[in-house]
Amino acid sequence: MMLLYPRYAAFRREGSRQHVLVLTILGLLFWAGTYAITVRILNHFVTVDPDLGLVLAAKLLALLFLMWLSFLGFSALITALSQCFLAHDLSLLVVAPVTLRRLFCAKFFEVAGFASWTAVFLALPVWVAYGVVFDAGPAYYLSLIAAVALCVVITAAVGLMVAVALVNLFPARRARDLLSLVALVGLVGVVILLRAVKPEEFVRPEDFGTWAEYLVSLSNPMLPWLPSYWAARALGEILGLYHTIHWDAVILYGGLLAAGAVVSLLAAAGVFREMFRTGFSKSQEAARAKWTRQSWWQGAVRVLSRPFPSRMRALIIKDISTFFREPSQWSQLFLLMAVIAVYLYNFRVLPLDPAGGTGYFLRNLLAFLNVALVGLVATALAARFILPGVSMEGNTLWVLRSSPLTVPELLWAKFWGGFLPLVVVAELLVVLSNTLLDTTMFLGVLSVTAILFLSAAIVGLAVGLGAAYPRFDAADSAQVATSYAGFLFMVLSALLVLTSVTVLAWPVYHSFRAAWLGWGMGAREWVGLVGGMSAVAGLSTIAIYAAMRTGCRRLELREG
Amino acid sequence: MSAIACYNLCKSFGSFPVLKGISLEVERGELYGFLGPNGAGKTTTIKILTGLLLPSRGRALVAGFDVTVDPYEVKRRVGYVPDRVFLYEKLTGAEFLEFVGHLYKLDPRTVRGESAELIERFDLGDWTGELIEAYSHGMRQKLALTAALLHRPEVVVIDEPMVGLDPRSARRVKTLLRELVDRGQTVFLSTHTLEVAEELCSRVAIIHRGQIVAQGTLDSLRREAMHDDGSLEAVFLRLTEEETAVERVAAEPVLPR
Numbered sequence: 001m002m003l004l005y006p007r008y009a010a011f012r013r014e015g016s017r018q019h020v021l022v023l024t025i026l027g028l029l030f031w032a033g034t035y036a037i038t039v040r041i042l043n044h045f046v047t048v049d050p051d052l053g054l055v056l057a058a059k060l061l062a063l064l065f066l067m068w069l070s071f072l073g074f075s076a077l078i079t080a081l082s083q084c085f086l087a088h089d090l091s092l093l094v095v096a097p098v099t100l101r102r103l104f105c106a107k108f109f110e111v112a113g114f115a116s117w118t119a120v121f122l123a124l125p126v127w128v129a130y131g132v133v134f135d136a137g138p139a140y141y142l143s144l145i146a147a148v149a150l151c152v153v154i155t156a157a158v159g160l161m162v163a164v165a166l167v168n169l170f171p172a173r174r175a176r177d178l179l180s181l182v183a184l185v186g187l188v189g190v191v192i193l194l195r196a197v198k199p200e201e202f203v204r205p206e207d208f209g210t211w212a213e214y215l216v217s218l219s220n221p222m223l224p225w226l227p228s229y230w231a232a233r234a235l236g237e238i239l240g241l242y243h244t245i246h247w248d249a250v251i252l253y254g255g256l257l258a259a260g261a262v263v264s265l266l267a268a269a270g271v272f273r274e275m276f277r278t279g280f281s282k283s284q285e286a287a288r289a290k291w292t293r294q295s296w297w298q299g300a301v302r303v304l305s306r307p308f309p310s311r312m313r314a315l316i317i318k319d320i321s322t323f324f325r326e327p328s329q330w331s332q333l334f335l336l337m338a339v340i341a342v343y344l345y346n347f348r349v350l351p352l353d354p355a356g357g358t359g360y361f362l363r364n365l366l367a368f369l370n371v372a373l374v375g376l377v378a379t380a381l382a383a384r385f386i387l388p389g390v391s392m393e394g395n396t397l398w399v400l401r402s403s404p405l406t407v408p409e410l411l412w413a414k415f416w417g418g419f420l421p422l423v424v425v426a427e428l429l430v431v432l433s434n435t436l437l438d439t440t441m442f443l444g445v446l447s448v449t450a451i452l453f454l455s456a457a458i459v460g461l462a463v464g465l466g467a468a469y470p471r472f473d474a475a476d477s478a479q480v481a482t483s484y485a486g487f488l489f490m491v492l493s494a495l496l497v498l499t500s501v502t503v504l505a506w507p508v509y510h511s512f513r514a515a516w517l518g519w520g521m522g523a524r525e526w527v528g529l530v531g532g533m534s535a536v537a538g539l540s541t542i543a544i545y546a547a548m549r550t551g552c553r554r555l556e557l558r559e560g
Numbered sequence: 561m562s563a564i565a566c567y568n569l570c571k572s573f574g575s576f577p578v579l580k581g582i583s584l585e586v587e588r589g590e591l592y593g594f595l596g597p598n599g600a601g602k603t604t605t606i607k608i609l610t611g612l613l614l615p616s617r618g619r620a621l622v623a624g625f626d627v628t629v630d631p632y633e634v635k636r637r638v639g640y641v642p643d644r645v646f647l648y649e650k651l652t653g654a655e656f657l658e659f660v661g662h663l664y665k666l667d668p669r670t671v672r673g674e675s676a677e678l679i680e681r682f683d684l685g686d687w688t689g690e691l692i693e694a695y696s697h698g699m700r701q702k703l704a705l706t707a708a709l710l711h712r713p714e715v716v717v718i719d720e721p722m723v724g725l726d727p728r729s730a731r732r733v734k735t736l737l738r739e740l741v742d743r744g745q746t747v748f749l750s751t752h753t754l755e756v757a758e759e760l761c762s763r764v765a766i767i768h769r770g771q772i773v774a775q776g777t778l779d780s781l782r783r784e785a786m787h788d789d790g791s792l793e794a795v796f797l798r799l800t801e802e803e804t805a806v807e808r809v810a811a812e813p814v815l816p817r
Contacts, residue, residue: 293652293689314662318651325650325691395646399707402610402640403663404632559613 031125038129046133058241061130062232068123069151069228076115076159083110084163084276085283094280104160104272108265112156120148134239143238143254147231153261154227157268164271167279230256292324308416311405315413319389329385329477336381336425343377343429347436361512367439368501368508370430371447375454375497378426382462382493383486386418388477390467390555391485397472407467407556411548414463423455442511442521446504446529450536454500457540458493464547465489468554496543500536507532561624563588563715563746564609569618571604578604580770581618586748586763588714591741593761594750595792597800601770602750603643606719609748610640623714636664639713643720643750645704649693653684653703656692657710664711671710678706681732697724705733715746722753734760758792768800 041060045053084090084107093103127148131140223229234253237245292298301320305313323329347366390411393400400410430447439447469485480486507528514525564586571579579601586592596602607613608620611631620627623637648656661671679685682702687695695703701724708716721737722730737747737760751757757764758778765775774781781795 310662310665314659318648318655318659321655322648322650395644396648398612398640398642398646399648399660400663401612402635402638403660404635404665405663406632559607 027121030122034122035125035129038126039133042129042133054241054243057130057134058232058236061236061239061241062229064123064126065228065232066223066226068119069155069226069231071122072116072119072151072155073159075119076111076155077162078159079115080107080111080156080159080163081166083107083114084160085167085280090280100273100276101269103276104269107272108156108160108268111160112152115156115159116152120152130235130239134241136239140235140238143235143250146254147235147257150257150261151227151231154257154264157261157264161264161268161271164275164279167283168275227257227260230254230260292321304420308413309409311409312413312416315405315410316417319414319417340425340429344432344436347433360515363437364439364443364512367434367437367443367447368504370433370437371450371454371504372497372501374426374429374433374447374451375458375500376494377429378422378451378455378458379490379493379497381425382418382422382458383481383490384477386414386422386459386462387466387486387489388471388474388480389414389418389463390551391470391472391474391480392477394472394474407552408548411463411467411551411555414467415459415548418463419456419459422459423452426451426455440511440515442525442529443508446508446533449533450500450504453533453537453540454497457496457543460540460544461489461493461496461547464544464549464551465492467551468547470555470558492543492547496539500539503535503539504532561588562586562621563590563623564592564748565619565621566605566609567619569605569608569620570616571601571608571613572616578770579608579615582767582770582772584765584772584775586746588746589741589744590763591737591747591749591761593757593764594748594767595752595754595757595764595796596767597752600767602752602767603719605767606640606642606717606748606750610638610717611635636711637714639708639711639716641701641704641708641716641718641721643723645697645700647692647695647700647704650691652691653679653688653695656703657688657707660707661710666711674710674712675706678709678736681736682706682729698726698729701725702729702733705736709740713745715748716740717748717750719750720753721749721751722756754792754796764792766796766799774799 042057045056045060047053093106127144130136131144134140230253234250234257236242237247237250237253242249301317305316305320308316427448430451431444434444434447465485465488466480469483469488471480471483471485474480474483507525510528511521511525514521562585564584566582566584569579569582570577582601582605594602594605604613608615608627609622611627611634614628622634625633625637627634648659651659657675658668658671661668661674666674679688682705684699684702684706687699692700692703701721705718705721708718716737718737721733725733734756737749740747749757749761761778763775763777764781766773766781774784776784778792778795781792781799784799
C-alpha cells in the first residue's frame with residue numbers, strides 16, 4: 001500500500017474544488033439520464049409482453065456485461081502496459097529493494113483501480129435500474145458488488161499477464177510503441193466481438209422464420225465461456241429474469257466467477273514473477289526501424305522528394321522517416337484504411353436504382369454531396385496528421401531555428417509533405433465512389449477538380465494554423481488536434497468545404513436540369529462549371545495564402 | 561572586426577529582466593569563456609547570439625551581421641550546440657548529419673567527408689546506423705557537436721560542452737576546440753565548469769544576475785579580484801559575491817556602439 005501513496009498524494013493535489021463540482025454535476029446528469037433511459041426500456045419490455053420482456057431483459061443484461069467486460073479488459077491491458085512499463089515511478093521502484101511480490105500487488109491495485117473506475121461509473125445506473133425495475137432485494141446488490149469486484153480482478157489480472165507476456169514476446173520494441181498497436185488491435189477486437197453478437201437481430205424478429213425460432217435465438221447463451229456471461233447469468237437468476245430463481249445456477253456461475261478470479265490472479269502473479277524483469281529490460285531497448293532503412297525504401301523516398309529544393313527535401317524525407325518509424329503514427333493508417341473501406345462499402349450497398357429515372361438523379365446528387373463528405377474526411381485526416389506537424393518539432397525545433405532554414409521554407413515543406421498523400425487519399429475516395437455510383441462525366445470532372453483545390457486549401461489551413469498556434473509541449477499529435485488550433489482549423493475548414501459546395505450547387509443544378517430536359521451539356525452549363533470552379537479555386541487560394549502567411553508571421557515572432 | 565560583439569544587450573521575459581545591458585567583444589580566432597552561476601543569463605545570451613531569441617534592447621553582431629537584422633546570415637556562419645541536446649529520436653545518427661547538412665545546403669558527400677574524422681574521434685562509428693533514441697546523453701552531445709561543425713562555421717557557440725561526457729570524450733572535445741581556434745574559427749563557450757574555462761579560454765567574461773561583472777584574461781581577473789595567485793574558482797566566487805558584483809557593475813564602462 002505504501003507504494004501507492006505517491007499516486008494518492010498526487011490525486012489529492014490535482015483535484016481543485018471547481019473541477020470536483022463540475023465533474024460531480026456532469027456525473028449526476030449522466031447517471032440520471034442513463035438510469036431513466038434504462039428504466040424506460042426495461043419497463044417497456046415487461047409491459048408489452050412479460051415472457052418476451054424477461055428474455056429480452058436477460059439478453060440485454062448479458063450484452064451489457066459483455067460490452068462492459070470488453071471495455072474493462074481493453075482498459076486493463078492499456079493500463080497494465082502503461083503502469084508496468086512506462087510509468088515514471090518505475091525507474092525508482094525497480095532499483096529500490098522492493099520484492100516482486102510487493103511490486104505485483106502495487107501494480108495490480110493500480111491497474112484494477114485505474115482501469116475499472118470509469119467502467120464501473122458508466123455501468124452503475126444501468127445495474128441499479130435493473131434492481132429497481134425487477135424489485136430486487138439486498139441479495140441482488142450484494143451479488144452485484146461481488147460480481148463486479150470479481151470481474152475487475154479477472155480483467156486486471158489478465159491485463160497484467162498479457163501486458164507482461166507481450167513485452168517479452170516482442171523483443172527490442174519499446175513499450176510505448178507496443179501500447180499504440182495494442183490500443184488499435186484492442187479497439188478492432190472489441191468491434192469484431194460486438195459484431196459477432198449481431199445485436200441488430202434482436203430488434204428484427206421478421207428475419208426469423210417463426211416466433212419460436214426468434215425466442216430460441218434470444219434464449220441462447222451469449223459467449224458462455226466469458227466471465228461477462230457468468231456475472232450476467234448469476235445476477236439475472238437473482239433478479240428473476242429466468243422466471244424462478246435457480247440457486248444452483250447462481251452458485252455455479254458465481255463459483256465460476258470466483259474461481260476465475262483466483263486462477264487469473266495466481267496466473268498473473270506467476271507470469272509477473274517470472275517475466276517482469278526480462279520484460280522491463282526489453283521494454284527499454286530501442287527499435288531498429290528495419291524496413292525504413294532498406295535501400296528500396298530510401299530510394300523511393302528520395303525519388304519522390306526530388307522535385308523539391310534541398311532544405312525542403314531534407315525536411316520531407318525527415319518527416320516521412322519519422323512518421324513510418326513511430327508506430328503510434330503509422331498504425332493510424334490501419335484506421336484510415338478501415339474508414340475508406342467502410343466509406344466505399346456504404347456506397348456499394350446503397351439501395352439505388354441502377355437504371356435511369358430517379359436513380360440517375362439520386363446517384364449524381366450523392367456524387368455531388370460526396371464532394372462535401374470527402375472534404376470533411378480530408379479535414380479530419382488533416383487535423384490528425386498535418387496540423388500537428390510544426391508542434392511535433394517540439395524540443396528539436398532548435399535544430400531548425402538555429403540553421404539558415406527560413407520559416408516559409410519550413411511551412412512549405414510541411415505543406416507539400418501533407419498535400420501529396422492527402423490529395424491521393426481524397427481523390428481515391430472521390431473516383432472510387434463516383435465509379436460505384438456510375439456518375440456522369442460532368443460530375444466526375446467537377447468532383448475531382450473541386451477536391452484537388454479543397455485538399456490544397458485544407459492542407460494550407462492545417463499547416464498555417466498549426467504553425468500560428470503551436471503546442472510544442474504536446475505529448476502526442478492527438479493533443480494538438482484537440483487544441484485551440486485544432487478547433488479553429490476544423491471550423492474554418494468545414495466552412496470552406498461547405499461554402500465551396502454551395503458555390504458549385506448552381507452549375508450542378510443547371511447540368512441536372514439540362515439532363516432532365518434532354519438538352520445535354522451546353523455552353524451555359526460548361527461556363528457555369530468553369531465559373532464555379534474558378535470561385536472554388538479563388539477561395540482555396542485565399543485560404544492557403546491567409547493561413548500560411550499568418551503561420552509564418554506568428555512563428556517568426558515566436559522565440560525559443 | 562570582432563567575431564561577436566554585444567552592445568548593452570537586454571532581455572526581459574514579461575516583466576522579469578534576465579539580461580540587464582550586456583556588452584562584450586570576442587575577437588576572431590579566440591576561445592572565449594562565458595561563465596556564471598545558474599540562472600545568471602548565460603543561455604539567454606547564447607540564444608540571442610544564435611537567433612533563437614530576440615533582444616529586448618541593445619545590439620548583437622555575430623560574424624559581422626546583426627542578429628536582429630540579418631538572422632539568416634548569422635545562422636549560416638554559426639554552429640550551435642545547446643545545453644540540453646534534443647535530437648530526432650527516430651533518425652539514425654548518419655541520417656541526422658545528412659539532414660543538418662541539407663539545412664546548410666551541403667551535399668551528402670561533403671557531409672560524409674566533414675563528419676568522418678569527428679565520428680571516428682568521438683567513437684561514434686559503430687553507432688551512426690542506430691536510431692538516436694538508443695544514444696546516451698554523451699553520445700547525443702557528441703553527435704550534436706559533429707553536426708554543428710559540418711558547415712565549418714566561423715563562430716562556434718557551445719552551451720555547457722562537457723555535461724554528460726566521459727573523461728576521454730571531454731579530453732577529445734577540449735582538443736577539438738583548441739584545433740578549431742588554431743584553424744581561425746572562434747569558439748564562444750558557456751560553462752560553469754571553471755576548470756574547463758581555466759584550461760581552454762584565452763579570455764573569459766563572468767555574468768551574474770544578468771550583468772557582466774568582469775571580463776578579460778585570467779590574470780587580469782585575478783588582479784581585479786585581488787586574488788593574484790588564486791584559481792579561477794576563487795576569482796569566480798569572489799566576483800560573484802553580492803557586494804562585489806554590485807560595486808563592479810556600477811563601475812563597469814559600457815562598450816561603445
